[in-house]
Amino acid sequence: MSVVEFSFPTTIRFGTGAAGEVAPQLIEAGLARPLIVTDPGVSALPIHARLAESLQSAGLAVATFDGIRSNPVIDNVSAGVGSFRDHEADCVVGLGGGAALDVAKAIALMATHPGELLDYEDEVPGARPIDHTVAPLFALPTTAGTGSEVGRSAVISDEHHIKRIIYSPHLLPRVVFADPLLTADLPAHLTAATGLDALTHNVEAYLSPHFHPMCDGIAVEGVRLCAANLESAVADGTDMEARSAMLMASMMGAVAFQKGLGLVHSCAHALGTAVDLHHGLANGLMIDHALRFNIDSAGEKMAHLATVIGLSDQSAEGFLAWLVALKRGVGVAADLSEHGLDPGLTDELVGLALADPCHANNPAPVTEADFVEVFGRAFS
Ligand SMILES: [Zn+2]
Numbered sequence: 490m491s492v493v494e495f496s497f498p499t500t501i502r503f504g505t506g507a508a509g510e511v512a513p514q515l516i517e518a519g520l521a522r523p524l525i526v527t528d529p530g531v532s533a534l535p536i537h538a539r540l541a542e543s544l545q546s547a548g549l550a551v552a553t554f555d556g557i558r559s560n561p562v563i564d565n566v567s568a569g570v571g572s573f574r575d576h577e578a579d580c581v582v583g584l585g586g587g588a589a590l591d592v593a594k595a596i597a598l599m600a601t602h603p604g605e606l607l608d609y610e611d612e613v614p615g616a617r618p619i620d621h622t623v624a625p626l627f628a629l630p631t632t633a634g635t636g637s638e639v640g641r642s643a644v645i646s647d648e649h650h651i652k653r654i655i656y657s658p659h660l661l662p663r664v665v666f667a668d669p670l671l672t673a674d675l676p677a678h679l680t681a682a683t684g685l686d687a688l689t690h691n692v693e694a695y696l697s698p699h700f701h702p703m704c705d706g707i708a709v710e711g712v713r714l715c716a717a718n719l720e721s722a723v724a725d726g727t728d729m730e731a732r733s734a735m736l737m738a739s740m741m742g743a744v745a746f747q748k749g750l751g752l753v754h755s756c757a758h759a760l761g762t763a764v765d766l767h768h769g770l771a772n773g774l775m776i777d778h779a780l781r782f783n784i785d786s787a788g789e790k791m792a793h794l795a796t797v798i799g800l801s802d803q804s805a806e807g808f809l810a811w812l813v814a815l816k817r818g819v820g821v822a823a824d825l826s827e828h829g830l831d832p833g834l835t836d837e838l839v840g841l842a843l844a845d846p847c848h849a850n851n852p853a854p855v856t857e858a859d860f861v862e863v864f865g866r867a868f869s
Pocket residue numbers: 635686689690754768772
């Protein structure tokens with residue numbers, strides 16, 4: 490498939506080879522001094538060298554900032570803004586997974602806005618406004634998971650490891666270059682973990698009870714794409730058809746979850762905070778155990794997903810059984826115990842999950858006792 494263009498929710502150049510189009514797009518926009526923002530893992534890969542070379546050979550002055558942790562912190566943003574100024578950059582090109590793209594957004598914001606990053610925190614009384622002067626921002630995702638490239642928010646942790654959210658339509662990248670070749674280097678276990686995150690976004694967005702038929706349509710197709718392609722992408726990282734489908738499904742999940750997520754994400758956020766578990770892996774470990782809680786409130790929707798996937802058992806139980814098999818198929822442990830976590834963590838996890846905002850959008854309200862039950866199943 491050649492590169493195609495969508496203009497939803499922003500301009501997306503999608504297909505193998507899209508990464509080669511960055512230089513002409515920057516030149517057309519009158520930009521000359523890009524700062525590539527990436528993480529240390531990606532900056533060591535040939536995909537970074539190729540991008541930097543293609544920009545340089547087009548006559549652009551390129552610098553790279555790669556001082557990003559996997560759970561990015563405010564200091565990473567400040568350091569990146571320093572690099573932006575030192576380079577006298579005029580735009581930001583984010584290259585990486587959710588962490589790198591979120592930091593790229595925050596750098597583009599703070600390069601042109603006064604004060605401190607947290608002055609712009611979403612839904613905080615007295616927060617400063619974010620306007621159109623955010624530095625021009627472009628994004629190249631290297632994982633098929635968070636879909637941050639099509640999102641309007643940046644999640645950055647403060648010094649207490651609390652995730653703070655900066656939100657504005659101006660943080661949506663101008664152009665996304667979604668090139669499945671950039672995801673080909675991702676090892677199998679990360680392909681599985683990030684892919685399970687994309688699947689969870691689509692599933693939880695669909696199950697969320699709010700009225701949003703547009704998101705529902707996107708989420709259902711996102712689930713179908715994950716079901717048809719995740720195992721293939723994990724089994725053979727060079728399968729570009731599967732990689733393309735997962736990259737699309739991850740962007741669809743991020744668009745769909747404007748509608749809300751649910752209790753799986755509250756459990757995953759708790760595991761991220763308590764034991765620094767990879768976000769996608771945490772969703773994968775929890776998804777079947779947590780979604781069982783929704784069988785009374787959203788069983789019909791789960792049965793519909795079973796139908797869309799083409800399962801022989803087209804019931805909610807059939808859907809949950811498929812999740813169990815999918816986890817095994819992509820090499821993810823069946824539960825938290827099998828992954829080696831201690832049931833003694835339960836109290837802490839329940840407290841963190843209860844405090845997380847995601848479960849407010851779950852099909853049925855989740856109480857402390859419910860989370861005890863959910864984590865009980867996941868530690869069985
Ligand atoms: Zn997620």
